Amino acid sequence: MENTTEKPSINSVLKESLGNIQNIAGADAAETPKQDNMVVVDYKMVTFSLAGKDYAIDIMKVKEIAKAGRFTYVPNALPFVLGVYNLRGDIIPIIDLRLFFNIDMPEREYDALENMLIVSIGELTFGIVVDEIDKVVGIQKSTINPPHPLFGDINIKYIQGVVEVNNRLYVLLDIDKIFGSKADNKASEDAVMKEMAARVAASPAGAAKKQAAPAPKKEERVDYSFVVDSLASMRKFTASMLNDKWMQVRYKEWEGERGKGKTQLQTPADADIFLKKFFSPFNGSWWDKAYADSVFKALPDNTAKQIVVWNPGCGKGCETYSLACILRKRYPEAKVRIYAHEVDLLSISNAPLLAVPADVANDWYAPYITKKANGDFTFIPEIRDSILFEYHDCANTNNLPTCDIIFARDVLSFLPEPSQQTIVSEFYEKLKGNGVVMLGQNESLEENPKWSTTKVGTITIFGKK
Known part of the structure; x- marks a missing residue:
């Protein structure tokens, strides 16, 4: 008679194993009184899914996330190598983790866009394709448990550990061991690639990949990496998927202005001229009526x-006060609360006392302005009291409530890419289901599969899908 006893799933075995470990830890903790209940996050990981299971990698290995397709085919490449991709002038190999780990997958459409994590391993950069990219999760490193020996999909030596967060079990992959970091493993690239090939040789998906369609034509892309480096060093501007479309257009304009072979940014003044067209209307200044009306709509x-x-x-607060006035007009029956954050201590200290010039006070701001005894103009208490100015770096965690609106013009592009991705993930977590995000006019989340894009006149807003 056939044995019909159901075999326990890998996840159930892992949860039981984690439970035993946590019970032991709990017993030890009972013997040692806690001195501090504060949970310190000392490790962050980017989470994603493969074939319905949750995985994660160390955020310090991730340069950015991207969504792309039509990779350039490379003849005689290993089965799990989808091809190469031009990432702002850098040609990087694209690895499909599903093929790499022998995970069955549906047939790929040639034009399909893939979710990618761009990772750095020593001096090498790879793009790794996954099913879905979820979010950034902060944990205590001490909560990472050793991997259980029963793993059906992945060789245990490529797993750094297992961690449970909010009842979700994440398999933490060791990217250095998977891709053979020269710095950590001292292995030659040829040896590593041979080992990769051996592990996927028997894969049905890998065999199918060998019969791939003919190589598509390579899309030409201008190499302006030297400009990117100069902008980063001179003005801390980070070219990324948030502003990639603008960078491509602006570089072509710049080449037309300066001439071929003369596009290098020689001085900070050159960088300022290059970036002048990047900034949103009235950045750092009072809005005119036309722009205020466009935000209102x-x-x-x-x-x-x-x-x-x-x-x-x-x-300095001009943007925040302008936004507060528009919000009062748009939502007259609601109580508006604006959390305004800035890292410039002088600006944030003076913002609550910001004086309003006479010409501004007599413009569309007039219904929200009052005149003080000394003749100076200021905003009415209802506007001033709706704003809480705080010294805070948005790259750090905060305790804000869930938000209806996140207004962050021309902010993300001046942060490193890991910080950009962390903050975008935090935007997603903090935003209500019907909330909206407004970025700078040349910043976009449309390449991120988790965000929807809506154009209203000259303003683009982003919401949760």
Whole structure:
């Protein structure tokens, strides 16, 4: 008679194993009184899925996330190598982790866009294709448990550990061991690639990959990496998927202005000229009526009694006060609360006392302005009291409530790529289901599969899908 006893799943075995470990830890903890209940996050990981299972890698290995397709085919490449990709002038190999780990997958469409993590291993950069990219999760490193020996999909030597967060079990991959970091493993690239090939030789998916369609034509892309490096060093501007379209267009304009062979940024003044067209209208200054009206029209309907707004990178406060006036006009029945954050201590200290010039006070701002005894103009208490100015770096965690609106113009592009991705993930976590994000006019989340894009006049807003 056939044995019909159901075999326990890998996840159930792992959960039981983790439970035993945590019970032991709990017993030890009972004997040693806690001195501090504060949970310190000392490790962050980027989480993603493969074939319905949750995985993660160390965020310090991730340069950025991307969505791309039509990779350039490379003859005689290993089965799990989809091809190469031009990442802002750098040609990088694209590895499919599903093929790499012999995970069955549906047939790939040639034009399909793939979710990619761009990772750095020593001096090498790879793009790795996964099913879905989830979010950045912060944990205590001490909560990472050793991997259980029963893994059906992945060789245990490529697993750094297992961690449970909010009842979800994540398999933490060791990217250095998977891709054979020269710095850590001292292995030659040829030896590593041979080992990779041996592990996928028997894969049905790998065999199918060998019969791939003819190589597509390579899309030409201008190499402006030297400009990217100069912008980063001179003005801390980071070219990334957030502003890639603008960078491509701007470089072509720049080449036309300066001439071929003369596009290098020689001085900070050159960098300023290059970036002048990047900034949103009225960046750091008072808005005119036309721009104020465009923001008003872009704000969605919302019947909530309280509208919570996060305004990171508020500068001296002109933008925040302008936004507060528009919000008062758009949501007259709601209580508006704006959390305005800035890392410039002088600017954030002076923002609550910001004086309003007479010409501004007599413009569209007039209904929200009052005149003080000394003749100076300032905003009415209802506007001033709706704003909480705080010294805070948006790259660090915060305790803000969930937000209806996140207004962050021209902020993310001046942060390193890992910080950009961390903050975008935090935007997603902090934003209500019907909330919207407004970035700079030349920043975009449209390549991120988790965000929807809506154009309202000249303003683009992003929401959760």
